[in-house]
Amino acid sequence: MKLLAVLVLLGAAAVDAQSWWPWWSWFSTPAIDDSTPGATWDGLRVTFGINPFEKNFDRLPRTKEMAEHEGWTLFGPNRCTGLRSACSSGYQIHNGICYKAFNTTKNFYDASSTCVADGGTLAMPKDTDTNAFLINLKNAVDNSSSFRFGLTDLNQEGDWIWEDNVTLSSFRPWGPGEPNNVRDEDCAEFFSGSHSSDANAWNDGSCTNNDTKFICQATPSAGTWRGFRYVKDNDPAVTLLFDKNGFIAGLQMGVRKSELPSDGSIPPQQVTPPWIEDKDMWLLTAYFIQPSDICSDGRTEAEYQDEGTGTDLYIQTGPNPTSDIMTIPLQQSDLEGTEWTEGKCFWGIGKHYWWNLRVDMDCKEFYPVFIMYNGGKLDAFGWNIGTYLDSPRYEHPAASFGMFMDPVPTCLADHSGSLSTMHVYLTNGYPPFFNHC
Ligand SMILES: [Ca+2]
Ligand SMILES: [Ca+2]
Ligand SMILES: [Ca+2]
DSSP states (O other), X not given: OHHHHHHHHHHHHHHHHHHHHHHHTTXXXXXXXXXXXXXXXXXXXXXXXXXXXXXXXXXXXOBHHHHHHTTOEEOSSSOSXXXXXXXXXXXXXXXXXXXXXXXXXXXXXXXXHHHHHTTSEEOOOOSHHHHHHHHHHHHHHOTTSOEEEEXXXXXXXXXXXXXXXXXXXXOOOBOTTOOOOTTSXXXXXXXXXXXXXXXXXXXXXXXXXXXXXXXXXXXXXXXXXXXXXXXXXXXXXXXXXXXXXXXXXXXXXXXXXXXXXXXXXXXXXXXXXXXXXXXXXXXXXXXXXXXXXXXXXXXXXXXXXXXXXXXXXXXXXXSOTTTSEEEEOSBGGGGTTSSEEEEEEETTTEEEEEESOOTTOOGGGOOSEEEEEETTEEEEXXXXXXXXXXXXXXXXXXXXXXXXXXXXXXXXXXXXXXOXXXXXXXXXXXXXXXXXX
């Protein structure tokens, strides 16, 4: 009984202390605890300076509450999915589908391949509204050329089938006398906008002639990333991604196109993939939990306490954050036989691995992601960008590449001090002196 009484008293005292809190908070902002001491990945830190022995390790908040408390602000729309109707460059959206009229001529088969390469098919004007949109689209590109679309009677003469294998319905605005199958015409096209009698009507034309332009369609990408984005001081070099419940889910680095050197020093080969274009920016994105969970379920407080920073490391390699994903092995031993090239152990930083490193490689092909292991376990990764970026978050390593790489690509001789790198640690060591590889 005595023990129970003590517990009740302690409980009352705790409640009493709670009631004092608002008063106390006038004088001191209450600390927010985002620690997860029991987890494998118990922290999140970035370096901003190449020397690991300087105090240049920046601890990053791992809950949205903590981030807001520390002055991080929402970057872009207040949405988890980053969802937007994103069409590839040159495509225009209409009723949820992206279209592009190509100003080049191709036969049906090459035109079809071009559309497939863009992730779509030849366009399918199945209704009046879409048909009218495509007529405007093609005439804005070239009013005096015919344009292919995705409708053929190649399999059975007179049976017109759309590219998605759907049979042609009653909407079929053929020109007068068409389709006439002159010399076996099996591929549909728009007559040109300047055609004397049948402007913009449908014609069955030759599949093999190379003088016809074409229109592709594609589905917009479902989203460019997952998570609520937060930055500090409006600097996207370190962008935090939080799940729908406010727990850390990933980290992104963004480069505003306006900040790139005008000579285009981020070469195209480095730009795609895993760079993702997002309007005025290029993005590199890493996730610490399964990307498809970030906006659907998120993590619970208990899961966050148990798992810490996350369960896995995923690098986004294309516009679709749930399918365009590279999973990084958690164990160093699982890197054997992969394209990851073993680099050097830098004491205090970790054992580096680089993607497909060769002595004679072109630095334009340098993969902008590297990974690091300590004690055989993945505990850090980094970005490596082939140009000088201005944010104070970046390091600009001088010619000491041999301390990190093996082999050192010959092309790097020109890059002393002109790379921009960032090391991201998933653990809380401060500083990570004890990373002995
Ligand atoms: Ca035929
Ligand atoms: Ca035919
Ligand atoms: Ca014809």
